[in-house]
Amino acid sequence: MIKLFKVKEKQREIAENANANGKSPIKKQSAGELRLHKDISELNLPKTCGIVFPNGKDDLMNFEVTIRPDEGYYLGGTFLFSFQVSPIYPHEAPKVKCKTKVYHPNIDLEGNVCLNILREDWKPVLNINTIIYGLFHLFTQPNCEDPLNHEAAAVLRDNPKLFESNVRRAMAGGYVGQTFFTRCM
Amino acid sequence: MADSIVTPSRSRDLDKLLLRPGNLVGPNFEPGVELRDDLREYARILVVGAGGLGCELLKDLALSGFKNLEVIDMDRIEVSNLNRQFLFRVEDVGKPKAEVAAKRVMERVSGVNIVPHFCRIEDKEIEFYNDFNIIVLGLDSIEARSYINAVACGFLEYASDDKPREETIKPMVDGGTEGFKGHARVIVPGVTPCFECTIWLFPPQVKFPLCTLAETPRNAAHCIEYAHLIKWDEVHSGKAFDADDPEHMKWVYSEAVKRAELFGIPGVTYSLTQGVVKNIIPAIASTNAIISAACALETLKIASGFSKTLSNYLTYNGVEGLHIKVTEFVRDKDCLVCGSGVLIELDTSVTLEKVISISLGSAVTWGLNIIVDYHKFGLVCVLVLGVEFIHQLEEHPKLLLSKASVTHRGKNLYMQAPPVLEEMTRSNLSLPLYDLMGKIPKDIVHVTGTTDKHDKKTSCLRKLRVAFKGIDGITDMDMAGGA
Numbered sequence: 066m067i068k069l070f071k072v073k074e075k076q077r078e079i080a081e082n083a084n085a086n087g088k089s090p091i092k093k094q095s096a097g098e099l100r101l102h103k104d105i106s107e108l109n110l111p112k113t114c115g116i117v118f119p120n121g122k123d124d125l126m127n128f129e130v131t132i133r134p135d136e137g138y139y140l141g142g143t144f145l146f147s148f149q150v151s152p153i154y155p156h157e158a159p160k161v162k163c164k165t166k167v168y169h170p171n172i173d174l175e176g177n178v179c180l181n182i183l184r185e186d187w188k189p190v191l192n193i194n195t196i197i198y199g200l201f202h203l204f205t206q207p208n209c210e211d212p213l214n215h216e217a218a219a220v221l222r223d224n225p226k227l228f229e230s231n232v233r234r235a236m237a238g239g240y241v242g243q244t245f246f247t248r249c250m
Numbered sequence: 251m252a253d254s255i256v257t258p259s260r261s262r263d264l265d266k267l268l269l270r271p272g273n274l275v276g277p278n279f280e281p282g283v284e285l286r287d288d289l290r291e292y293a294r295i296l297v298v299g300a301g302g303l304g305c306e307l308l309k310d311l312a313l314s315g316f317k318n319l320e321v322i323d324m325d326r327i328e329v330s331n332l333n334r335q336f337l338f339r340v341e342d343v344g345k346p347k348a349e350v351a352a353k354r355v356m357e358r359v360s361g362v363n364i365v366p367h368f369c370r371i372e373d374k375e376i377e378f379y380n381d382f383n384i385i386v387l388g389l390d391s392i393e394a395r396s397y398i399n400a401v402a403c404g405f406l407e408y409a410s411d412d413k414p415r416e417e418t419i420k421p422m423v424d425g426g427t428e429g430f431k432g433h434a435r436v437i438v439p440g441v442t443p444c445f446e447c448t449i450w451l452f453p454p455q456v457k458f459p460l461c462t463l464a465e466t467p468r469n470a471a472h473c474i475e476y477a478h479l480i481k482w483d484e485v486h487s488g489k490a491f492d493a494d495d496p497e498h499m500k501w502v503y504s505e506a507v508k509r510a511e512l513f514g515i516p517g518v519t520y521s522l523t524q525g526v527v528k529n530i531i532p533a534i535a536s537t538n539a540i541i542s543a544a545c546a547l548e549t550l551k552i553a554s555g556f557s558k559t560l561s562n563y564l565t566y567n568g569v570e571g572l573h574i575k576v577t578e579f580v581r582d583k584d585c586l587v588c589g590s591g592v593l594i595e596l597d598t599s600v601t602l603e604k605v606i607s608i609s610l611g612s613a614v615t616w617g618l619n620i621i622v623d624y625h626k627f628g629l630v631c632v633l634v635l636g637v638e639f640i641h642q643l644e645e646h647p648k649l650l651l652s653k654a655s656v657t658h659r660g661k662n663l664y665m666q667a668p669p670v671l672e673e674m675t676r677s678n679l680s681l682p683l684y685d686l687m688g689k690i691p692k693d694i695v696h697v698t699g700t701t702d703k704h705d706k707k708t709s710c711l712r713k714l715r716v717a718f719k720g721i722d723g724i725t726d727m728d729m730a731g732g733a
Contacts, residue, residue, distance in 0.1 A: 103698040106655035184457040211461035
């Protein structure tokens, strides 16, 4: 290809001398962004879930999802999750954090979420919709087998009645043990 | 220069390759002194990364007869680099890798000019990358490869017959090593598979379930990940963990040790902590040297044509004995990054709404037709693409796309869902696409939607090459003034 390089090099010199008229800097759209664009445009959320884009319509890589469970222990609560999507999505799962402090066996007090498809079972065929449904499922079916909040899991396993009242107390805003939860109803 | 016609170059072996004809040469190979001189004079090569592979690559390329080299790397030299990144010395620790590497090679190989760039690859203007004939990659992450690949493929243009235009092809040579294993591949966008075509070949990253880390750690890595992912946030609320900060790493290490003692798990060491947290696999100098040699050779082949290039993916495995294999991967014809996409020609006045009457009333002649349907609560935009739209596109399969969402250079022009975004982008429906695209005569647009294939609705993501009629690469004066 050296012949071609030679021609191009000469063109480049000419262009440089002519001070190539202002090309606007181009934003590079990563393959991850395009795939995410597809995921988002095909979102099919239940009424109990909402989505917002804090940085406007052109930043889909960072968004927030609210979940309002319509059954189970967490009925009436509103829980906010932040999503951070990497440029190599879907090769890598989005980073999801729960921004609402919640008394939940699978979500710790720092907002880490133990959901298999967010880590060990993530596959590129999954999408944002799947994750949101997965999160929703955590509220209707909290799982004491894989606890992240050990105490909450123990209470759920040994005394579901107490667990229910603890959840109520936390969602209404108050102390469960030593931990204070802000109101999220 | 003139007297070099008779003098052999300082590399006899290089002369053998470049000055003599051969039977296994690439197309358009013209051996001779001119070729040798042109390689020095006109070939401009960018080396991305000045680490383990980058050091080897710079040395190899400089000794292979290239004169115009540039190198980009954002890192500074660390003590732990010195065992294999042979261009660096103890007194260089803390200095930018790119600058030291360039200086050292120029000191040793006379006549070579290496321009260092001490910055992130994303910090450079896209046009920076267009100045090079070949980009050689010595990187250690999927993200960085994916970025450079997207940039290089971004220069690729297709002619109206969907053949890549040769002068817009930016070849890449990608090297990678991991312990005793490595790969070298040649990426000629539009001809061989690009990085994105085969990204699915990467194994998923090993990630442990959070609850295992929190509850039932079974090995040293579990303890380290617990300290890194859970304990760090608990203690340092809001402060981001920085894997390059030794203080942070030491903290994680000490927490991991405590955790391991609690569960009676052996094997937590500082180097394992670094390995787990930063995903580091010990680098082997000889692997780097072998992979770099393969990459430098391919670079020389692409530039000079003295031999056909590797087609197109070489894997090297030195774990037990030695195994080298070349596999010919195939392109993904629908690749969003390097694929040709569907060519669509439009008038500059075409707005989303204007087309309604046309597509509803008469036969589809526009290529891009948008039917706007007044639903109860708003507009539903339907893009019908490529139906019957005549001679130039006869080769294309019919492409019927409904419920389309459109994005252009990171700007979302229209989104079907979710409702918040639909609302924000709805007003664009009444604007000319030409204006929405910033009055660029031709550009790439991506469309997602539902398509009918064999009577089955499938969702798809398509690349379109939109070209506006009547604008020949130069924006009309009155058009430009109008903005």
